[in-house]
Amino acid sequence: MRLYNTLTRKIEEIKPAREGEVGIYSCGPTVYWNQHIGHMYAYVQWDILVRYLRSKGFKVKRVMNITDVGHMTSDEDAGEDKMEKGAKREGLTVWQIAQKYIDQFMQSMDLLNITKPDVLCRATEHIPEQIELIKKIESNGFTYKTSTGLVFDTSKFAGYADFAKLNLNKQDSGSRVEVDPDKKNPWDFLLWVTNQPNHIMKWESPWGVGFPGWHIECTAMSVKYLGETFDIHTGGKEHIPVHHTNEIAQGFGAIGHQTANYWIHNEWLTLKGEKMSKSLGNVYTASDLEKKGYDPLALRYLILTSHYRQGINFSFESLDSAQVALNNLRELVLAAKFDKGRPTLSAEKREKVDGFISEFDEALGNDLNVSKGLAVLWKALKSNIPSEDKYDLAISFDEVLGLRLNELNSKVQDTPEEITKLVNKREEYRNNHDFENADKMREEIEKLGFVLEDLPTGVKVKPKK
Ligand SMILES: [Zn+2]
Structure with a gap:
């Protein structure tokens, strides 16, 4: 399988670190508010990746984190912890907020038929691992202390700018400068925060009572569950300049190298060209769509018509079309299912069936071109191959597409x-x-x-x- 690796800016053949196995770490949700369909776009795309690799016989270990502490309202350490903000907003404890939005996230995953990660790990349940990793970074000489906490010294990592192709001289880091006047470089970031005594979630640490910075959890938990070198790390493209750049720096600081061989990033689902966000008031969840009378799988279908590196411009018109297309697809699959009698395949038709299989495989294997894979399914269903072969193809392709075609009944x-x-x-x-x-x-x-x-x-x- 080939994927576009942000690390090299090239489409590369995936060569697993351990033969036959693929370790995937995905940056998961910050559970302080609803995960809307903009968030779910990425999780559907990565679900296709996992399903495809499994269909190819790889043993996939998929790890996803749940951020329930330390993610500030800005990705760059500024502002308030999102969890505490959510708790104040709703008059709940931070722990109740976390549970409420973990449940909402899991429900959205179900509605969209997204396979559950093998490991779903919460930052607050991995504080010792994060402290251990920070200790390593500290003993390797990559940190200094400020009045705000323990900071990663990015000047000690010569390759800091490489991943995101940052221009460090430009200092266009915006709020980064205001965050902590004691920081040596605007790019330096917090590993452990100690200057917020009113923060509810806090733990003892060698640097004082406080809580971890947002980035350290991903390095600590990916290393814990997948090892110091693993295969694929996924995330939204917004993570390239800050979160993933800092993860790479932390890996280097703690173990002398970064952790993932392939860093894969998705474009966004937008609404009228804008990123879906609460502040713009253009937010829908999967269950909102269901309440409006849509089948959530119509959203999944719509997402499958796009490439993860292109993103998609969501509209209710396009969702309507996706719903119609999905219904038609189901009709074709059902018709194939209940058409009895399997005639012997002629050599010509056998060749056609094999052609569809390899075309589908080639599409998905080529940087996850799922819309092309979907088109192959349509082509197969409309071809003149026998119905039972159509049905078999549909069910086998659907192991990757995840449209629950195997559950269809009439x-x-x-x-x-x-x-x-x-x-x-x-x-x-x-x-x-x-x-x-x-x-x-x-x-x-x-x-x-x-x-x-x-x-x-x-x-x-x-x-x-
Ligand atoms: Zn992350």
Whole structure:
């Protein structure tokens, strides 16, 4: 499989550090508010990545963090801890806020059929690991103390600017300068915060009572669960200049090298060209869409029509189209499912089936081109290969696409055998252009309480309402 690696700015072949296994770390949600569909965009895309690698036989270990402490209202250490802000807003404790929004996140994952990570780890449950890592960074000489806490000295890491191609001379770091006047460089960032005595979540540490900076949790937990070198690290493109740049610096400071061989970043889901955000008031959650009468899987379908590095401009018109397309797709899959009898594949059709399989595989393997994979599914369903082969292909592609096509059922399944026999007889007559007898069959079927619908893909049987 090939993916675009931000580290090298190239599409590269993924070569796992351990043969047959792939370790993936994904920056997860900060659980102080709802995870909206802008957030869920990335999680659907990474779900496709995990599913695809598993379909290729890789043993994937997927780790995702839950940020429940230390993420300030700005990514650059400024402002208030988002968790405490959320707690004040809702009159709950920080711990209740965390639980409330973890639940909301898990519910959105379910609605969008996103596979659960193998490890879902909370920052507050890994304080000792973070302290241990900071101690290593400190003993390697990468830190200094200020009145705000313990700071990472970015000037000690010569490659600090490389990952994000930052221009450190420009000092266009905005709020970074105001955050802590004692910082030697505006880029330096907090590893441990000690100057907030009123912060509710706090722990003892060698640097005083306080709490970890936002970035250290990801380095500590990825190393704990995936080792000092692992394969893939995912995140939104906004993480490149600060969060991931700092993770790379922390890896270097603690263990002498950064941790992930492939850093993969997604573009955003936007609404009218703007990033979805609470401050703009343009926020929808997966369950909001459900309340509006949409199937959440229509959003998943819509996301599948985009490439993770292109993002998508969300609109309700496009969601409507996705809903229609998904419904049509389901019709085709159902028609294939209930079309009985598998004729022997001719060599020509066998070749077609194999062609669809390799085209799908090639699309996904080529930097996760899932929209092309979806197009291959459509092409297969509309082709002249036998229905059962169509159905088999749909179910196998759907292990990657995750549209729950294997759960589809229609009333057809409950059709009594007697009716099925009549339907098949009618098909025989129709194939022989004996429409008179075919119509008689239809009448008989209707007398027995069933109606027929002739679709381009075959005939559908439904009980009369
Ligand atoms: Zn992270």
